[in-house]
Amino acid sequence: MADMKLTPTQFVPESSKEDEVPAIGATIELRRHQIFPTLTEQEIKRLHRFGTVRTFHKGVRILEAGHTTFGMVVVLSGRIVIARYDGLGNSAPITEHGPGEFTAEVSQLAGRPSLVNATAMNEVEALVIPPESLRALVIAEAELGERIVRALILRRVNLLEVGSGGPVLVGPPGHPRLFHLQSFLTSNAHPHTIVDPKEDAQARTLCEYYQPTPDDWPLVVCPDGSVRKNPSDAEIGRCLGMLPDLDPDKIWDVIVVGAGPSGLATAVYAGSEGLSVLALEQRAYGGQAAASARIENYLGFPTGISGGALAGRAYVQAQKFGVEVAIPAVAARLICDTYPLQVQLTDGTRVQARSVVLSCGARYRRPSLANIKQFEGRGIYYWASRIEANLCKSEEVVLVGGGNSAGQAAVFLSGHASKVHMVIRGEGLKATMSSYLIERIRATPNIELHTHTEIVALEGDEEGLKQVRLHDNRTGAEEDCDVCRVFLFIGADPNTDWLGDCGVDVDAQGFIRTGHDVTKAQCRANFEQGIYPPDQPIRAALETSVPGVFAIGDVRAGSTKRVAAGVGEGAQVVSQIHAFLANLPAAV
Template identity: 80%
Template sequence: MADMHPTPPPFLPEGSKDETLPANLESRRYQMFPVLSEAEINRLRRFGTVRRFGNGVRVLEAGHTTFGMIVTLAGRIAISRYDGLGNSYPITEHGRGEFTAEVSQLSGRPTLVNGDAVGEVEALVISPANLRALVIAEADLGERIVRALILRRVGLIEANSGGPVLVAPDGHQRLHQLRSFLTSNGYPHVVLDPQVDEQARTLCEYYQPGPEDWPLAVCPDGSVKKNPSNAELGRCLGLLPELEEAKVWDVIVVGAGPAGLATSVYAGSEGLSVLALDQRAYGGQAAASARIENYLGFPTGISGGALAGRAYVQAQKFGVEVAIPAPAARLICDTYPLQVQLADGKRVQGRTVVLSCGARYRRPALDNIAQFEGRGIYYWASRIEASLCRSEEVILVGGGNSAGQAAVFLAGHATKVHMVIRGDGLKSTMSSYLIERIRATPNIELHTHTEIMRLDGDDEGLKGVRLRNNRTGDEEDCNVCRVFLFIGADPNTDWLGDCGVEVDPQGFIRTGHDVTQAQCRANFEAGVYPKDQPVRAALETSVPGVFAIGDVRAGSTKRVAAGVGEGAQVVSQIHAFLASLPLAV
C-alpha cells in the first residue's frame, strides 16, 4: 500500500557533485547534446511556442513536467539529475540551439531531470504531440533528435541515476522483482541499502517500514511508496497512464513483444490510433535474449533488449499509447466496439483487437518453487541476474534457443554453467550455431537425461538443488544458489474464454483457414452442410475484428522475425476490416 509524502522529508540533506558521462558514452557526447543551426531552429519554430523564463525559474521539474522538448533561444538552462531524496547532480547546460528531452517526452511522460533557467531565458516549447510530428516531418533533423533522446536515456541508465530510489536490505526478494521490472522497461533507478547508506537509514527511521513494507520506493516527485506493486510503481513513473474508458481506439494490441510492437509501429505509422498493453514489460520473452544472431540485417547479432527498446521508441514516435503494466483479464465480444477489461477492472474499447499475448513461463512441478522465485529461481537472464552469479556455479534448465543464448551469456559471469536437459542432446531443439558456441565455451557443462528433483533453502533464499539422472537413476546434491528455468511456455489464453475465441487442444489461437476448417468439422459432425463457409483473413480469429499473431497463434513459427512479420502483415487485414464497417461505427 502506498504511503504518500509530497516532498522528501526535510532532514534529508541535499548534495551536489560534478559528474561526467559514463566512459562508453563520452565519445558520443556530440550526439547526445547536438547544437542546432540557425536554419534548423527556424525549421522548428512552426512546431512550438516561444516562452520566457526568469533567472532561477525551474523550467523542468523531475516527476512533474511533461513538456515535449524545449529549445533554448537565449540564456541557458541548467540540467541536473534528481533522485527524489533531494540529491542533485549536474549534467549539462543547454545554450542557444540546444534542447531538453529524452525518450519519455515522446509520449508526454514526466521528465527525469530538473531544468533551471540561468539568466533570462527565451525558449521554444514544443508539446509531445508536436515533437512526434516534428521527428516525422523533418526526417534528417528528426533522426538526430531521436538519437539524442535515446542516448540520454542510456546515459541515465549507465550512470544509475534518475528515476526512483529503491530502499531495502541487500538481497530482498521484492527488491529483485522491482529492479527486474524497471530494468526490463529501460528505466533508470538507484538502489540503497539502509545498513550501509545514511540517507536510506534516515528514510527508514522516518517511515518505520515493517517486514511487509520493503522495499521503500522514492518516486522522482519525492513521494514514497511502501512495497509498491509493479502497477503502483508504473503509475508514479508515468509508465502506466490514465486510460480513458470512453475513448475508442482503432487497434488495441494485447502484448508488447516483437509481434505486438511491430503491429503498433506499422498501425501507428499509417495513422491508426493504437493502444498497446503489456502485463510486465515491452519486448516479451525475446527481450531476455542476450544475443539474437539470426535476425535479418544484424550480422553481428543484437540483444533482445536492444531490439525491443528500439521498437518501443519507434512506437512512441508514431503516437502509440503504451501502458505497462496493464494485464488484460477479459475480452468482451458481445458488444461493439470490442472491450478489453484490465486486471484492475477498468475497460478500454477498440474497433479491433490484436492478440499478441504470447505465453507464460512454465514452472517445474516442485512444491516450494514459489518460495525461491527472485531469490534463486529466475525465468530470464538479464544483467541484474548475471551480476548475482559472479564467482558462483549456476544451473540452467532448458534446451531451446533461449536457453542456449542465456547459457552463453551467463558463462561470461558465472564460474560454471550446468546446463540440464531431459533429452539426449540439443540437436533437435537448438540452432546449430548455438550448439557449436556451447561446445566451445569451456565453463558450460551439459547434463543430459537429467532433471531437478528438489529445491532446498530457507527464508534467505535457495541453498541447494538435487538432480536426478533419469537413465541411471543416480541422484546428486549440488550446492547451487541460482537456477535459471528456460523450459518453454504455455499460451496465455485462459482469459479469452468469455469471448469464445477458438483455440486448439494445446490452447493456441486458431486463425484464418484453421478456423474455417474447425467450423467445417463441427458442421459435419452436427449434420449441417452449408454451401459457403465464412471466409476469414489469414490472421483473424473466430471472432470478427479479433486477430492473433506471434507465439500465441496456432501454427506460428516461434521466431522473433516471424512474429515481427505477422505484426506487420496483420495491419493490412485490420484496414480491410475497418473499411468493411458501417460508417456509423
C-alpha cells in the same frame, strides 16, 4: 497504498545536497556531440511551427523532475542548467544548454514526466514544443528528426549509465521484492537507484521515519517525492507515468495486447499508417525476446543484437508514431458481445477498440516442484539479464532447457558464472537448438551438458535457494548440488485463459486458431452436428473466430516461434486490420 509526501530536503544531510556524479557515462563520452547537438538558426526556424515561444525569468524551474511533461524546450537565448534530481532531494548538474540546444529524452515523446530538473540561469527565451508536436516534428523533418531522436535515446542511455533520475529503491540487499522491482525497472530501461539502509545515512533516516515492517520492504521514493511501501508494479508504473490513466470512453482503432516483438511491430506499422493504437503490456516491452542476451539470426544484424536493444528501438519507434503504451497493464477479459470490442484490465478498467490484436505470448512454464514459488526471485529465474548474471559471479549455476533461448542464456552466463550445468531430459540438443549455438556451447569450457536429467527437489531457507537435487532418468542415480541459482528455460504455455468469455477458438494446447484453421475447425464442428453444407465465412489469415480480433506471434497456433516471424506477422496483420475497418457498416 496511499501516497506519502516528503518535504524535498527532509532526508538530505546538508553535506550531500549535491552528489559528485559524472555528467556523462564513460562508454558514451565520445558521443557527446550527438547527445547534446546544437541546432543551426535555419533549423530552429523550421521548428517554430511546432511550438510556442516563451520567456522564463532567472531562477525559474522550467522542468521539474516527476512533474513537468513538456515535449522539448529549445533555447533561443539565455542558458538553462540541467540537473539530476531524486525524490530524496539529491541534485547534481548534468550539463548546461545555451542557444540552439534543447532539453528532452525518450520519455518526452510520450509526454511522460521529466526525469531531470531544468532551471533558467538568466533571462531565457525558449521554444516550447509539446509532446504531440514533438512527434510530428521528428516525422515531418526526417533528417533533423533523426538527429533529435538519436540524442533522446543517448540521453536515456546516459541516465542509465550514470544512475541519474528515476525512483529510489530502499531495502536490504537480496530482498525478493527489491530484486523484483529492480528487474521490472531494468527490463523497461528506466533509471533508478538502489540504496541499502545499513550503508546510507539518508536511507536510515527515511526508515526511522516510516518504520517499515518486514512486509513493507522495499520503500520506494518516486521522483515527485512520494513514498510507497512495498508497491506493486502498477503503483510504480503510475508514479513514473508508464501506466497512464486510460479513457474508458475513447475508441481506439487498434488495441494490441502484448508488447513483445510481434505486438511492437503491429504498433509501429499501425501507428505509422495513421491508426490510433493502444498497446497493453503486463510487465515489460519486448516480452521474452528482450531477455535474450544475443539474437544472431535476425536479418540485418550480422554481428547479432541483444533482445533488449532490439525491443528498445522498437519501443521508441512506437512512441515516435504516437502509440500509447501502458505498462504494466494486465488484460483480464475480452468482451466481444458488443461493439466496439472491449478489453477489461485486472484493475477493472475497460478500454474500447474497433479491432484487437492478440500478441499476448505465453507464460513461463514451471516444473512440478512443490516449493518452486518460494524461491522465485531468490534463486529461481526465468530469464538471464545482466542483473541475474551479476548475482552469480564466480558461482556454479544450473540452467534447465534445450531450446535456442536456453542456449543463448547458457553462453551468456558462462561469461559470469564459474560453471554452467545445462540440464535437459533428452539425449542431446540437435533436435531443439540451432547448430551455431550447439557448436558454441561445445566450445565453451565451463558449460557442462547433463542429458537424460531433471531437477526433482529444491532446498533452501528464508534467504533463498541453497541446493538442488538432480535425477538421472537412465540410471536412477540422484545427486545433490550446492547451487544458489537455477535458470529455467523449459518453454511456455499460451496466455489465453482470459479469452473464455469471448469464445475465441483455440486448439487442444490452448493456442489461438486463425484464418484457414478457424474455417476448418468450424466446418468440422458443423459436419459433426449434421449441418450441411458446412460453409463458413472466409477469415483473413491472422483473424480469429471472432471478427475484428486477430492473433499473431507465439500465441497463434501454427506460428513459427522466432523473433523475425513474429515481427513479420505484426506487420502483416496491419493490412488485414485496414481491410476489416474498411468493410465495417457506415453506422458502426
